[in-house]
Amino acid sequence: MAGYRDLVRTPGVLRIIAAQLTARFPNGMTSLVILLHVEGITGSYGAAGTVLAAASIGQALAGPVTSRLMGRFGMRRVIALTTLVCAAALTAMAFWIAPLYVYIVLGFIAGLTTPPIVAAARTIYPKLVTSRQLTALYSLDASLQEIIWIIAPVLITVTATQFGTTQGLMLVVVILIGGCSWFVLSPEVGRVRIPPSKRAFGKVLSRPPVLLAAIIGFLFIGSFAAVEASVVATFNHEGLDAGIVLAVFSIGSLIGGFAFGHLPMGPWAMARRLTVVAIGLALASLWLNVWWISVTLFAAGIGIAPALAVGSAITTASVKFSDTAEAFGWTGTGQLIGAAVGSAVAGFLIDITGGPAAGYWAATALCALALVVAVVFVRSMPDLRVRGAAPLPDTDVIRTVTP
Template sequence: MAGYRDLLRTPGVGRMIAAQLAARFPNGMSSLAILLHVEHTTGSYGAAGLALAAASVGQAVAGPVTSRWMGAWGMRRVLTLTLSVCVLAFVALALLPLQIPGYMALGLVAGLSTPPVQAAVRTIYPKLVNSSQLTPLFSLDASLQEIIWILAPVAITLVSTQIGSSVGLLLVAAILVLGGGWFILSPELGRVRIPRSRRGFGAVVLRPPVMLATVIGFLLIGSCAAVEVGVVATFDHGGLEAGIVLAVFAVGSLAGGLATGHVPIGPWAMARRLAVVTVGLSLTLVSLNVFWLGGTLLVAGIGIAPALAVLFAITTASVKFSETAEAFGWAGTGQLIGAAAGSAIAGFLIDLSGTPQGAYLAAILFAVAALIVSVVFVRAFPDLRTRDPSPIPDTEPVSTLMQQP
């Protein structure tokens, strides 16, 4: 932990971590807030699912686009524009009397305008610390983001069910303003400028490490989403046990990320970390007892944040600085699509098997697929044990001819 203390003493690091966590906190609330509000006002989970699907599609489409805009227009301008539109969309969702098409339209707008905070902060990190601190910083970031997924769903569920679903949406809007405003006004955003990318839109995702980060992120988050569906189905649609078990899953990830933060990242790092996730998830099929599930998901969680840290590190180390934000935008889109696919497949397998174990089977299949990809394509992973994990500079040395005297 001494290494993390030294890291947090680096000027700007602690403030940037706190600000981006506050700015991203609504990400853990928005889906549930939309789901609960639309179901409450229409009386239909189907309608709520359509509105939520529209928001998810919007986020997936916008991720690479708004991230790339930051290189053309500047981070503060893009973040301020998207934040403003997103806040207005949530206020409208909360206050306007709408039918299903209206909820879907505003859900799509809210998704499209989700501020690209994650891409922005992971572009800033390499400029705050030296190369030896970058991998631990990514591990710390991946670990601390679990706080969002532990606290945010509980907070929005309590507010939306006990006070009112409209109040829940307004709470999301308020936190967007406060957290997003803090992040946008952070001095670090003014000191870091992303150069305009010279390559065409989407070209960065064709780089093997970025493609691997996108594909493995899709599979890993798909596995986590399937676990969430399985836990909720196991404990009667979100009882106290469900919250506790999911919290244990997140705590395992938090602990794993903090424990491995200073471990050098080699080509086999991803495979080893995904193996831990796969073993833990495989054990869930033995029993649906709350203590057994808690223990097995604690084991599986130990590999989640470390695997995400590898994704962040190989993405940063494999692209030019001007392409970093767009690369993280594509990786984020992969994760969003994975979450939707994992939830859908888990639900289908629960219906097909008639038991929550279908969802855990889906989670295992996603994790096994991620492990296979990481093994088969191991040569495409950069070896960060012996090289600088910082982004490739946009300026390169130019060869000149020297005239002999």
């Protein structure tokens, strides 16, 4: 824990972490409140799901693009503009009683203009701390983000059910504008300038660690989405059980990140951490009892934040600083697609088998596939135990000839 104490004493670190977590807080609220709002208006969960799908597609398409644009126009301009447009789309959705296609368009716009806070924050981190401290900082970031998934769904559910979905959407808008304003106005954001990338768009995926981070993220996050679908199917009529179990899952990740996330990251770090998660998910499918599932998902959660930290670290360490934002945009897109696929696969299996156990099997299989990828391509994983996770320099060595 000494490494974390040194981190929080570093000027600017606490402010950036707090600001970016606040700006990302709506991520744990938006999907749920849109689902409740559109279903309340149309009376159809299918219609609400279509709007959510449009938002997810927009967000997946925009991730690498808006992240790369920060190198051309600056972080403050891109984040400020996307925040305003996203807030306007959500506000229109809140107050405009319209046909379904209008909500689909608004959902797509809201997803397309989701502010690239994650890419911006993780691009700033290498400029705040030393390369040796970066792995611990990514671990701290991955751990603290679990607070969003513990608090945000409860907050928005209470707001939407007690005061109305319109008020819920406006709460999202207020937090979005407030959090993004705090982040944009932070001095550290103004001091860090991302050089325009000289590489073609998408070329960053030619770096094996970045491609691996995107593929593993796709499978790994897909397994979480399958877990969520399975837990909801297991405790659909059991009061608060589903929410409590998912909160325990996140608490396990929070504790795991603090306890183990700062450990040195060698080529096998990802595989070891994924193994913990895969075993926990496999055990969860054996007995669909609230206590058993809580214990096994807590155990699985211990490996989540540390594994996500490895993904962030190998991404940063494998690209030039000018390419870090776009690289994180691609890995984020992989995770978004994984979440959609994981939910769909788990839901389909639960329906055709008539029981939630199949959803846990799907989650285990997706995580196991991520583990296989990490093991098979371990030689492509950088060893960060010596050089740290700092990005590659943007300048090249100029050779001179002397007479």
